[in-house]
């Protein structure tokens with residue numbers, strides 16, 4: 001069927017600069033560039049371009065640029081180009097529209113309406129360059145109270161398992177399968193270097209990454225891929241995945257063509273079959289059932305490591321989180337509306353769930369009201385873009401945050417949203433060895449560790465500016481936030497006062 | 502050595518589970534295994550304790566007298582568990598290797614996501630037994646059910662073998678189940694006795710047994726009779742049908758790429 005879709009991008013090649021080196025031909029994962037040996041020049045098929053900039057960055061003479069197709073439609077606030085293009089794509093395929101990464105719609109980004117405090121005159125600021133700043137965060141349930149042995153002064157209370165992270169920033173679940181092993185290894189190495197954790201997603205732990213088990217959160221999802229006693233033993237924490245911000249309420253399908261021999265070995269499934277993760281865990285239909293799985297995992301790991309639960313932020317998130325705490329989870333990870341994915345139905349990604357800022361505030365408030373906030377750590381996920389977002393999340397009540405898109409951007413990702421196609425020119429969201437070789441895990445780890453270092457320096461600066469020398473003192477301290485341009489009801493949910501008040 | 506010989510001799514160690522919380526019971530099982538070589542461990546007066554043998558990596562044989570609770574042998578790697586009584590829900594959840602032999606019936610999601618090992622249930626099983634069973638390399642899990650199964654047997658099945666014997670049915674009495682193999686995309690289900698097409702998931706095909714199927718079924722029936730008694734030849738005389746996934750990728754055409 002002839003496609004009625006116009007090309008999204010236009011590839012511009014400056015013929016004066018082009019030296020026909022064909023770097024672009026090799027770099028593009030989407031076969032946009034080709035070399036015409038008769039004419040002796042390089043040309044492009046623009047309609048395949050996804051705007052990932054790989055060719056632009058690697059062209060040695062800067063001959064290339066890519067721009068959005070300036071094609072104009074008759075202006076219509078209702079029938080915008082994207083709406084029409086989606087209709088056309090479905091008319092031509094009859095399928096569910098897939099997409100990658102997080103929600104790209106202009107929902108309010110509350111981080112951008114929250115501002116942080118700083119000390120002036122009273123409560124003087126602290127200079128992090130000369131004074132110690134404590135960012136170490138302990139993840140895990142905290143006891144009701146602690147008692148000390150009166151003789152020795154040692155701690156007499158038996159603590160639930162605690163996992164310290166040097167920075168309150170963890171790499172969110174990205175499975176080997178959805179991303180390449182080289183990308184996952186980059187995350188693992190960076191987590192080890194920065195003293196934090198990465199998350200295996202539901203793809204198992206590849207044997208080459210067992211050395212990084214101390215820095216791994218091992219996920220248990222409905223498909224139970226790669227989950228065996230060894231996997232549970234290897235990880236530092238265990239995470240039950242109930243939901244994901246990009247696609248609350250549905251499972252995942254890793255298409256067979258991405259199930260390479262290595263992916264299959266790690267998930268422990270045959271090569272080339274679809275890896276179907278059903279929407280629900282078939283042993284969980286209630287909070288009591290969730291408790292059963294939490295304790296099955298605690299039994300299996302002999303109560304030696306925290307067992308957490310990841311959920312998508314949905315309307316009743318506060319009540320759900322309260323149930324999860326009562327079910328015995330040691331941490332709850334909440335993934336908001338803007339959380340990313342390797343593949344999700346576009347309609348789910350763009351229309352289901354609530355923003356993380358509101359969800360986080362609602363959960364923290366609810367758990368405090370119920371007197372159970374200490375029983376879990378909260379990890380906020382879905383749309384954390386920089387160190388200010390991290391700090392605002394902590395002031396809203398998070399113990400730590402998960403980042404995924406930011407980490408992939410550090411590895412080159414341009415958020416082209418084509419991850420589901422498995423052709424990522426940056427070698428991230430693909431299993432094609434020609435493409436995955438582009439990521440050298442030690443360089444990838446360098447980029448990621450640099451990012452974490454930069455953010456943690458900025459966090460220290462901002463904390464010092466507030467006159468705070470330990471992250472702990474900011475946690476849930478919403479007096480350090482003020483709202484700009486938000487409605488009364490939004491401020492009520494966020495528990496934040498308007499700027500100037 | 503048959504089950505019978507083992508039962509007539511004394512176990513190496515015993516634990517009286519009366520009134521013991523599951524956490525303590527499992528800790529005592531692990532202690533017992535650490536204390537020294539223990540090939541047979543008997544648990545007496547078991548009454549609903551969950552997670553027995555969960556995550557255990559050992560080659561011990563655990564004999565349970567009473568009724569174990571949910572998630573019996575979940576994530577287990579190696580042990581043999583023999584239940585003299587009924588088992589509840591989630592037995593063999595994500596089983597990696599080892600055996601669970603139930604002298605009675607087993608509840609819902611028996612063998613959920615098991616990747617290896619074998620489960621033999623003398624009587625029937627609850628809903629969604631064998632759901633999301635998988636297989637990998639040499640590991641091919643087996644679930645043998647002597648009685649009948651509630652709906653959704655082998656749902657989402659991605660590998661392994663389910664054998665449903667229906668020994669409690671009269672000749673020609675159909676299996677009282679529906680939605681067998683819904684979403685199935687791997688593995689095989691053998692059913693002894695009558696099952697109609699409308700009782701099967703849309704993704705399921707049916708076929709006569711071939712030689713290699715017959716060899717497999719025969720071996721499993723002999724093992725079943727070894728555990729629970731009965732005449733394997735008589736069991737094998739009834740007709741069997743083989744259910745298999747029609748598509749490796751049942752949802753392959755759902756999406757617009």
Ligand code: SF4
Pocket residue numbers: 011027028029030031032033048049050051052053054055056066425
């Ligand atoms: S490399 Fe990326 S930006 Fe360049 S042509 Fe290919 S798809 Fe377009």
Ligand code: SF4
Pocket residue numbers: 052100101408412413414415416417418419420423424425426428429
């Ligand atoms: S990971 Fe690759 S395919 Fe996915 S958005 Fe980033 S650049 Fe595009």
